[in-house]
Amino acid sequence: MSQTDTPRERRDHGPELPEVKMHLHPPADPxxxxxxxxxxxxxxxxxxxxxxxxxxxxxxxxxxxxxxxxxxxxxxxxxxxxxxxxxxxxxxxxxxxxxxxxxxxxxxxxxxxxxxxxxxxxxxxxxxxxxxxxxxxxxxxxxxxxxxGKRFLTPAHPEDHDYIFFATGTGIAPFRGMIHDLLDAGAQSRVTLVMGAAYATDLLYHADLLRLEQEHENFTYLTAISRETQGDGHDPLYVQDRLRTHQDHFLPQLETDRALIYVCGIAGMELGIFQQLARLLPPSRLDRFLRCDSKALSQVEHWERRMIHKEVAPTRRVFLEVY
Ligand SMILES: Cc1cc2nc3c(=O)[nH]c(=O)nc-3n(C[C@H](O)[C@H](O)[C@H](O)COP(=O)(O)OP(=O)(O)OC[C@H]3O[C@@H](n4cnc5c(N)ncnc54)[C@H](O)[C@@H]3O)c2cc1C
CATH class of the missing domain: 2.40.30.10 (Translation factors)
Incomplete structure (x- = not known):
């Protein structure tokens, strides 16, 4: 184990996940x-x-x-x-x-x-x-x-990590549960949710999330509205653009071994997030989250979704559920 690894994991293996029950009711016996x-x-x-x-x-x-x-x-x-x-x-x-x-x-x-x-x-x-x-x-x-599902989970030792959640649309669903689990347990981990929507009126659970942010100093809630100007005056933004507009918030986290990235929502949203990570992080930091060779790295602007899991492979610190 390297000195920078969190105590309960090895760099390549990602966090230990909890055991979960599965298929207690199969389709034949709902x-x-x-x-x-x-x-x-x-x-x-x-x-x-x-x-x-x-x-x-x-x-x-x-x-x-x-x-x-x-x-x-x-x-x-x-x-x-x-x-x-x-x-x-x-x-x-x-x-x-x-x-x-x-x-x-x-x-x-x-x-x-x-x-x-x-x-x-x-x-x-x-x-x-x-x-x-x-x-x-x-x-x-x-x-x-x-x-x-036994992989899209928060880790067995949640306090060992900080969490960056990217959601679009109903992709908020699992994060609503996970965020409550993390904050209710009193974990001091930093928890950030970036919620994407076409229009501000499409934001889901918005009032609840604003309230949670008020109540928990370690929870940050950012929205990214893609078809209209943001409340803070920024031009239209996709979720991945928040990595750029809030670099001071994200980069220190992404430079440690504590950070885990979760992505849930519209199929394809992961591509923009991976490209933005590749633009912002030096290769030695990026490889905590993405494995890609120098040729792929030199062509970030031309990445396509079909390259994901092949030329651009997320590590076990990245949790994806897109549909
Ligand atoms: C792991 C996972 C988690 C998910 N979580 C959520 C969640 O939290 N919330 C959520 O809302 N969804 C979620 N989904 C998606 C959900 O499972 C369904 O796929 C979704 O709700 C659409 O199902 P449906 O039965 O309403 O549509 P379906 O009837 O299955 O139709 C789906 C699509 O097929 C096309 N289609 C099918 N038949 C016709 C036809 N006769 N004429 C024209 N077009 C047709 C349409 O384009 C339509 O959009 C999740 C999916 C996965 C894999």
Whole structure:
């Protein structure tokens, strides 16, 4: 172990992750939860419709057996156009590991209604599971599976690390849970959330996050609005641009072995973040987060998403969940 490594890890291996339960309810044997809350996640009218749906899972094996960062499955009722039962869709658990109720009996997710127009016919298409979930009312039953996921987690020894979370859209869901886990435990780690949205009205859980920032000195909440000027006067920004506008905040953290980077949201968002890291960090620092050879490094402006995991490989200090 090198002198700069945190006590419980070796440089190449990343942090030790906790053991988690998996697949207690497989698709063939779903549990039945009961919806206890369904409310909008945006403060004002927004172009996207995102809801916070809380489900009592106390009568299922999920009770007390999920962790922030994991997902659960939802099996919508009915059949697809081929007459087969609908397949499950995964949703991130947005609750802290102790659940919404503090007992692990109620979990929540952050669901965005999928609304689309069929490319050729122009007919309206409503996503099956997201609209089913978003329409449920308190008292309604819902078939759930899981939990699933054993890698997108905060470490077994959270106080050994600082955390940089990048979210777009419903990518906030797992971070809502993780941030509560970290702050509620009183860990003194630095925790930063960069939340991206097209318009300020699309920001999710915004008032709650502002309040958390007021209450916890070690929590920083930054927003990046991509289609309008920021509240602080900056031009439109993507999440990765906050690494540049707040270099004084990020660079000291990224220069230590404590920093972990988490990315969740729209598939493709990781590319911009990786490029920005490569622009800002010298190769000796960058290699904590990304493995890329000097040829790739010399062409940062031309990186493409297909290079990720090949020429540009995130290390185990980088946690990715994009969909
Ligand atoms: C690990 C993981 C975690 C996730 N977490 C979340 C989360 O926290 N919140 C969240 O909102 N989502 C999350 N998702 C995404 C979620 O699983 C679903 O994919 C999403 O909600 C869309 O599902 P749906 O059933 O509403 O849409 P579907 O019915 O599955 O449709 C999906 C897309 O298929 C196309 N399509 C399918 N059929 C037709 C048709 N007949 N005509 C036209 N177009 C069609 C449409 O473009 C549509 O956008 C997560 C995914 C993963 C993998």
């Amino acid at each position: 549990g039945v939860g009961v919806v206890v809350e369904n409310k909008r996640c945006t403060a004002r009218k927004s172009a996207s419709f995102v809801r916070h749906v809380a489900i009592d899972v106390s009568k299922t094996s999920l009770a007390g057996n999920f962790r922030a960062g994991q997902s659960f499955g939802v099996i919508p009722p009915g059949q697809d156009e081929r007459g087969r039962p609908h397949k499950l869709r995964l949703y991130s658990i947005a609750s802290p590991s102790k659940g919404e109720d503090g007992q692990g009996h109620v979990l929540a997710t952050t669901v965005k209604r999928t609304i689309d127009e069929h490319w050729e016919t122009g007919k309206l298409f409503l996503g099956v599971a997201s609209n089913y979930l978003a329409d449920l009312q308190p008292g309604d039953e819902i078939r759930v599976t899981g939990p699933s």
